[in-house]
Amino acid sequence: MSSIIEVKDLITEYNGERILDGVSVDVKKGSIFVILGGSGCGKTTLLKHIIGLLFPVSGSIKVFGQEIVGMEEKKFEEILENCGMLFQEGALLNSLSVGENIAIPLRQHTDLDEEIIQRVVRTKLHLVELDYALNLSPSELSGGMKKRVALARAIALDPKILFCDEPSAGLDPVTTREIDKLLMKLRDQLDMTIIAVTHVVDSVRRIADEIIFLDDGKVMFTGSFDKAEKSDIPQIKKFFID
């Protein structure tokens, strides 16, 4: 399998405070790559660097084989159009209907006809099994439904890479399983590459093709779930016990 994201020796800081201290990752095309680590260790920070929201102190980040650190904005926009992002906070607009929320990226990045936009919106809603929610307000939805709508919006432009920051945070085990099934469907049927941050052990077991574990600014483990479960590294053992 070929690499779709390659991060090398990434060093990042917030106001002079080092967060990631030489992080390297290699994500294979068509896989689900899971980032683990304690709260505040820099998981979201890593995602934000890969999608260019933050600029590193040093290091290299290649997406689709192209170096994005220092890339000209216009060129980077093209890369971003192939990336979907499910943010940790979800971030649906309550002033817009579910359908209109999903239409946002289509209106922003394409000049598709209204009819086509509506068709894409319905297709994505169908994929997350929320056909009936088209005209509802996000405020009328449960937490799990909101996550599914946010997921439908994140994949509106059929991205090749989907970033999911805690897709199951605050959800019950049944809803978590539904979200996991959706992610695996995207990987298996659409060959999407998915980078997910999660701390739900059952979820990691189900979806992860590869795991990295961040601690103290560094990658302390890379490998499969089975290998992680058998690891002797104390921080990883603790993750599986808690």
Ligand SMILES: Nc1ncnc2c1ncn2[C@@H]1O[C@H](COP(=O)(O)OP(=O)(O)OP(=O)(O)O)[C@@H](O)[C@H]1O
């Ligand atoms: N905008 C910011 N300005 C300054 N410091 C920040 C900012 N965002 C995050 N940090 C700090 O960087 C560190 C890493 O934060 P990050 O959000 O990447 O952690 P995380 O691993 O995603 O944690 P969580 O599991 O709680 O979501 C934390 O110490 C945090 O306080």
Ligand SMILES: [Mg+2]
């Ligand atoms: Mg985070």
